[in-house]
Amino acid sequence: MSVLPVRFPLEPPADAGRRGRVTRAEELRMQLADEITRGTLPPGTGLDETALAARFGVSRTPVREALRELAASGLVDARPHRGAVVARPSVERLQNMFDVMAELEALCAGLSALAMTPQERRQLERLHADMGELMRIGDFATYREANEQFHTSIYAGSHNDYLIEMTVGTRRRLSPFRRAQFRALGRLALSHTEHDRVTTAILRGDREAAANAMRSHIAIVHDAYEQYAQTV
Structure with missing residues (x-):
């Protein structure tokens, strides 16, 4: 069966969904979020910026941004001078x-x-x-x-x-x-x-x-x- 092309319906404002090019930080955020929600990265797992940057072949900047976004979702507990660990929101x-x-x-x-x-x-x-x-x-x-x-x-x-x-x-x-x-x-x-x-x-x-x-x-x-x- 052939698939009808998905016709995205609008050109919404830039702040209405940021549907332009997906940034590397967003890709990392989605990848890590999927691994956390799947249980591949269980709560308490350390998330070292340097190790993650090496794993994904990027600088620490997009990793840091991705972790910051995941912390806002409650999936990461980021503590100053103590690093980030996987968490689960209550x-x-x-x-x-x-x-x-x-x-x-x-x-x-x-x-x-x-x-x-x-x-x-x-x-x-x-x-x-x-x-x-x-x-x-x-x-x-x-x-x-x-x-x-x-x-x-x-x-x-x-x-x-x-x-x-x-x-x-x-x-x-x-x-x-x-x-x-x-x-x-x-x-x-x-x-x-x-x-x-x-x-x-x-x-x-x-x-x-x-x-x-x-x-x-x-x-x-x-x-x-x-x-x-x-x-x-």
Whole structure:
């Protein structure tokens, strides 16, 4: 079966998702986050900047930046003069982060239902359809990247720069856990169904339904991550 090309829907503002070229620090952050959430790097493991720089063939600068981002997510405990070690955010901390994320994304979805232009609505609809094809053939990696664009397009559709900035910042902190939750059994199909409710409400211009669907979606993402984490 051939795969429809994923048509990324928007050219959002630079601060709406930083969807340009992925920096080396971002690549390192995602790689280390995946290893931590998979359990390959268990809590308490030391993360030496020099050793990591040698492993990945980079200078210590992108390593330092990646560790700083992971510390903001709660996956690394960085202590002055004592180095960095792998950590896990507390259950309460992670719940609080997801609660805030749910409200921010619900606000974005609700505003998008009102503010998206006809072109933006068509682009969101096309992306959602393409993601359905990716889900059906089980293209996990491409679906996960398209998922980033799906949410970013909804942020941009709110046409509220300050809200976009806040939402993107919170999303970056939660991105390791949101990426990991896709490893839960059957998650791709469920994610697409949840997206369908969000997309339908936005296309109908139903602010309340869009906000509620997105809030529910983020809550389920949190639950999916917790279920996955128990298997690691």
